[in-house]
Amino acid sequence: xxxxxxxxxxxxxxxxxxxxxxxxxxxxxxxxxxxxxxxxxxxxxxxxxxxxxxxxxxxxxxxxxxxxxxxxxxxxxxxxxxxxxxxxxxxxxxxxxxxxxxxxxxxxxxxxxxxxxxxxxxxxxxxxxxxxxxxxxxxxxxxxxxxxxxxxxxxxxxxxxxxxxxxxxxxxxxxxxxxxxxxxxxxxxxxxxxxxxxxxxxxxxxxxxxxxxxxxxxxxxxxxxxxxxxxxxxxxxxxxxxxxxx
Amino acid sequence: xxxxxxxxxxxxxxxxxxxxxxxxxxxxxxxxxxxxxxxxxxxxxxxxxxxxxxxxxxxxxxxxxxxxxxxxxxxxxxxxxxxxxxxxxxxxxxxxxxxxxxxxxxxxxxxxxxxxxxxxxxxxxxxxxxxxxxxxxxxxxxxxxxxxxxxxxxxxxxxxxxxxxxxxxxxxxxxxxxxxxxxxxxxxxxxxxxxxxxxxxxxxxxxxxxxxxxxxxxxxxxxxxxxxxxxxxxxxxxxxxxxxxxxxxxxxxxxxxxxxxxxxx
Numbered sequence: 236x237x238x239x240x241x242x243x244x245x246x247x248x249x250x251x252x253x254x255x256x257x258x259x260x261x262x263x264x265x266x267x268x269x270x271x272x273x274x275x276x277x278x279x280x281x282x283x284x285x286x287x288x289x290x291x292x293x294x295x296x297x298x299x300x301x302x303x304x305x306x307x308x309x310x311x312x313x314x315x316x317x318x319x320x321x322x323x324x325x326x327x328x329x330x331x332x333x334x335x336x337x338x339x340x341x342x343x344x345x346x347x348x349x350x351x352x353x354x355x356x357x358x359x360x361x362x363x364x365x366x367x368x369x370x371x372x373x374x375x376x377x378x379x380x381x382x383x384x385x386x387x388x389x390x391x392x393x394x395x396x397x398x399x400x401x402x403x404x405x406x407x408x409x410x411x412x413x414x415x416x417x418x419x420x421x422x423x424x425x426x427x428x429x430x431x432x433x434x435x436x437x438x439x440x441x442x443x444x445x446x447x448x449x450x451x452x453x454x455x456x457x458x459x460x461x462x463x464x465x466x467x468x469x470x471x472x473x474x475x476x477x478x479x480x481x
Numbered sequence: 482x483x484x485x486x487x488x489x490x491x492x493x494x495x496x497x498x499x500x501x502x503x504x505x506x507x508x509x510x511x512x513x514x515x516x517x518x519x520x521x522x523x524x525x526x527x528x529x530x531x532x533x534x535x536x537x538x539x540x541x542x543x544x545x546x547x548x549x550x551x552x553x554x555x556x557x558x559x560x561x562x563x564x565x566x567x568x569x570x571x572x573x574x575x576x577x578x579x580x581x582x583x584x585x586x587x588x589x590x591x592x593x594x595x596x597x598x599x600x601x602x603x604x605x606x607x608x609x610x611x612x613x614x615x616x617x618x619x620x621x622x623x624x625x626x627x628x629x630x631x632x633x634x635x636x637x638x639x640x641x642x643x644x645x646x647x648x649x650x651x652x653x654x655x656x657x658x659x660x661x662x663x664x665x666x667x668x669x670x671x672x673x674x675x676x677x678x679x680x681x682x683x684x685x686x687x688x689x690x691x692x693x694x695x696x697x698x699x700x701x702x703x704x705x706x707x708x709x710x711x712x713x714x715x716x717x718x719x720x721x722x723x724x725x726x727x728x729x730x731x732x733x734x735x736x737x738x739x740x741x742x743x744x745x746x
Contacts, residue, residue, distance in 0.1 A: 380563045383533050387550040388630070398576070401565040416649050479566040479610050 251262040269449040278453035285440065285457050291433040292423055292461075299358030300419045307363050308401070308408060311370025316400045321375055331367060336418065337425050344430045354426040361422040362415035369411025373404025406480055407466075409473040416469055420462050435461065439452060485530065485634060485668065490539035492525055501526045501693040503539075507634075508667035510607065514627065514683030517725065522694025523672040524560070527636045530670065531557045531654060544632065553580045556632030560639045562619035564611045570598060571607040574626045581631035597625040601655060605663055617648035621655070628659065637671045641678070650710070653681060680713045680722060688729040698729030 250271050257270035269277075278285075314320045339357050347353035377400055385399045427436025435458045442450040485507040492500040499522045504580045507513050517523045528534045530541060541548040543555060549666060574594035585593065596606050602619040607623050618697040620640055637656075641649040645675065660669055673679055679686045680702065688698035700722055704712075713719045 246670075297644075336706060380559055380561060381565065383528075383531075383551075383557075383559070383562050384565070385535060387553065387555075387557050388576055389551070389553045399565065402565070479612055 264443045265449055266355070266446070269452055273332050274452045274456065277447075277449035278457060279454055281438075281450055281457075285454065287434070289436045291431070292427065292435045293427070295434070296358055296419055296423050296465075299355040299423075300362050300416065302355075303359045303362035303415060303419070304366050304412060306359075307366035307411070310368050311408075312374045312396050312400050312404060315371035315374025315404065316377070316396055321371065323347060324371075328364075328371070332364040334365075336422055340422070340426050340429055343381045344349055350426075350430045351402045354423065354431070355379065357422045357426050358419045361418035362412075365414035365418060366408060366411040369407040369409075373407030374400040377403040406477060409469075409477065412469060412473075413466070414454040416465060417462075420458075420465070424458065484544070486542045486671075488540045488542070490529065490536045490541065492522070492529060492534070493537045500529075500536075500692040503695055505687065505696065507668055507670065509668055509746065512660060512671065512682060512684045514671045514673060514679040514686045514727065515689055516676065516679045517689030518691050519674055521689055521691030523674075523689055524638055526672065526694070527557060527605070527638050527672055530634075531555050531636055533557075547629070553577075553630045554632055555634045555636060556630040557636040558623045558626035558627050558638065558640045560642055562611060562616065562623060562640045564619060564622050566611045569608050569610050570603060570614070570622045570625075571595060571718045573611075573622060574598060574629050577626045577629035581629060594625075594629065598622070598627045598656070600628070600659065601625045607723055612674050615648075617644050617652060620644065620652060623658070624652075625657075632667070633665075634668045634670070637669065639674070642673070642675075649678075653678065661706065676723060676726060677710075677713055680727075681708055681710065682717055686722075686726060688726055690730070698726065700725050706744070 254271050257265065257268055260268055314324055336357060339360055340353075343353040343356050344350065348358060374396075381399050381403055385395050390398065390408070423434075424436030424439070427434040428440045431437040435454065439451055439454040442448070442454060482613045485505075487503060487505040490500055490503040491498065503526070515523055515526060525534065526671045529536055530543075532548045532555065534551070548555070563695075564570070565576075567575070571591055575590045576598050578593045578597070582590070582593065595604065595607050598604055601624055603618060603621050603625065605612060606618060606622075608627065611622070614622065620643075624640065641652050642654075644652065660666060671682055683702050686700045686702060687696055688700070689695070690697035702722060704718060
């Protein structure tokens with residue numbers, strides 16, 4: 236616990252360094268590198284807009300992410316637990332999974348009728364692969380004693396997937412969900428930089444266009460806080476669901 | 482008839498022959514102990530009977546049918562605590578109840594599961610998860626789940642091997658109580674490397690030699706039950722049983738040392 240608390244001291248330290256650097260810069264550079272106080276003021280003034288942006292962003296992120304996790308788990312557990320399916324999909328996984336999903340953004344925006352639909356789609360793609368790979372590898376490496384038990388208990392395929400493979404894969408699924416969440420945020424903001432008129436990514440892009448750097452930096456910090464909250468929430472969920480895994 | 486019959490079983494893993502030309506018949510309600518050194522193919526033998534692995538040559542029959550796959554008819558308790566860690570004890574046992582009594586409602590299943598847990602002295606721990614339990618409690622839970630399967634044949638793979646002596650003695654007593662109380666009695670095949678445990682539990686002891694595993698001796702234990710732990714060490718009849726078992730191993734080459742006092746091989 237003391238270590239965790241001492242880590243928090245890093246934040247005032249960083250802000251101090253920031254303030255110091257902003258102070259010693261020549262005046263003409265200051266507008267590019269706003270001081271903490273200016274950013275704080277901008278943040279305070281923008282909170283309303285940022286909150287609206289958060290709501291708009293979450294309307295994209297949450298459906299995209301949840302759909303991705305559901306699809307990845309529903310599809311990944313059977314694939315991972317079935318030898319032939321694992322081999323059948325292995326080439327696709329090796330080719331498609333490492334493609335940086337940001338490359339889909341322009342095409343998705345062109346292809347799908349609304350910005351929201353295309354943004355949800357790219358968030359889905361970005362979050363799907365890490366969770367899918369986690370579910371597949373988790374379901375493929377169920378410890379032998381659990382598989383033996385399932386066989387002795389006479390589990391059918393569906394019962395095995397649901398009662399054994401899913402639970403055994405859950406730690407790997409959560410690892411994938413962490414990576415998937417980070418991907419989802421990246422894709423969300425990239426998509427918003429491209430084509431949104433609201434949202435967190437749009438906020439940053441908008442004020443960068445106007446060279447209003449205090450607001451832009453405020454937007455970055457605010458986005459960081461939202462990302463951090465989402466990751467913390469996920470970690471809490473993981474802790475609750477994996478209580479047995481200690 | 483639920484007699485178990487192994488007809489000239491050989492099991493090889495690659496080039497390595499684990500079990501060789503092994504034939505064995507186990508009668509209904511018999512408590513058979515398979516005694517042998519670690520790594521001597523005892524676990525393999527149980528896995529074959531359970532149907533978790535198939536013999537390379539030879540056949541296994543249970544209740545006049547050839548064993549080809551696992552079945553709740555042949556319940557197995559593994560050496561390591563093999564409850565599902567993500568389910569509570571009650572849910573673990575209820576999964577087995579769902580197989581043996583599929584008509585029960587969800588609630589009735591949970592009630593039946595609680596009864597099985599009470600029978601092994603875990604009535605108060607039904608809501609607990611495996612990681613919250615001691616090794617002995619988990620092994621009781623595994624036993625309760627296998628009992629709940631309603632298997633006429635119980636396969637026990639060194640089930641008490643990892644327990645301290647006190648817990649081991651308690652669970653040995655519990656197993657004997659459960660086995661003797663049931664009518665008709667279940668057939669039990671109990672694997673161990675501990676001579677004392679074999680003498681305490683078995684109607685018959687099969688001595689398994691290793692490299693490759695085969696039957697090197699067979700001793701029928703005609704001692705009344707319940708047997709006292711003291712008699713097993715001191716009584717004349719048990720001393721001659723013990724000598725007979727040790728003789729089986731001594732007749733073989735010297736690569737298998739036999740420990741006469743501590744009860745290990």
